[in-house]
Amino acid sequence: MGQSAFVTQVIPRYSDDDGPYADVLIQIDGRQIGGAYPCAGEPGDRWASWGPAGLSMKHPDRQAAVRAQIQAYAADPSGWDRILDEEDAEKAADRARRDRELQQERARRRERRRRDRLGDDEPGPTIVTIPAYHALYAPIEEATAVGDWLAAHGIEDAASCVHEIRVEQRAARRVVVYQALASIVDDPQARTETSVVTLAMEPPAIATPPRPDLHQLFDDHWPTRFPLIDYGRRLACGRCSGERRSAMPQIGSSEALVVWPCSVLQAQIGGGDR
Structure with missing residues (x-):
């Protein structure tokens, strides 16, 4: 089969460099088979190429360097197609392996973060509940007391204000269960995530009843x-x-x-x- 049967393209290797001395890639029928680049040498042998002809040196210009690879491919196109297929399969398998390893590492990190957020102990019964949006409708004295209690536990995230906050009895400790802003690393779509901190001081008394009828109003x-x-x-x-x-x-x-x-x-x- 003659060389003319192939559709050959020479494209810049780097999109921002397409000058006469730029590195190029060689494509046949839309598939990359090699490339060419300028190199140091005597006048008349300052171009080299790589591909089916191996590393081919001392070409007078880019066209000659490219032609060496195209001619080597044209001598046995089906053979080179098999080699390229094998190389593509190896690259695909390597990408798949790296993707699996990346997903596994992300899963391990998510699990570590989940344990850091929730602890290793099992959930228990709720013994105190602070209603959602409490800070927005309760008397200022009561809302301030709750805010000071949350700050004492390191909970100063505004997301906790619009969600229910609970004190939970677990096997060996009491915990504060609240909603914090979610990590975009774990779930870019999530807005909040459940977090737990060990109870350090008893919560203030809550006299104001829940007002679920106000939730939509506060959203607006x-x-x-x-x-x-x-x-x-x-x-x-x-x-x-x-x-x-x-x-x-x-x-x-x-x-x-x-x-x-x-x-x-x-x-x-x-x-x-x-």
Whole structure:
């Protein structure tokens, strides 16, 4: 079979370098068989190539270096196709092995993190529950006491505020079970993950009953902090502030802020300085 039966392409090895002295790859029928590159030498023998002809040196130009590999392939195309098939299979098997090893290592890391988060002991009965969104509707004194208790356990993640927090009795210890922001390494789609810390001090008494009827309201009207409100000592309603600014673009930022709790929330949980 003649060389003309093949569709030959010479492409830059590196996308940002396609000059006359750039390294190139040689493709036949869309399949890479080798390459060519400039090298040090006397004038007239400064190009080399690699591929079916092996390492071929001392070519006067790139075209000659490429031609040496194409001619070697054309002498036995089916034989070289078998060799290339074997090389491709070996590369695919190597990639699959590395992928398996990577997945196994990720699984081991996830398991280590799971044990770090949850401990090795089995879950037990719940003895105290702090309702979801408690900090947003409970009296300020009670919410502050819970916040101080959480901080004493190193739990200062805002995600814990909107989820139920439990004190659980396990075989040899009591633990605080809460939701923390999830690690994107373990699960890029997850927003929170369950975490456990050993109980260091008893939780404050919770007199305010759960308010599951407010959950959707708090999702729609969320508290946020702005330095323009008493230098950050109070909160603003994120939704109402955004809507006010959109409806009245001519007003300044400080005038657009709606102090938390907004009128929508006040109708449900009452006013007060929160």
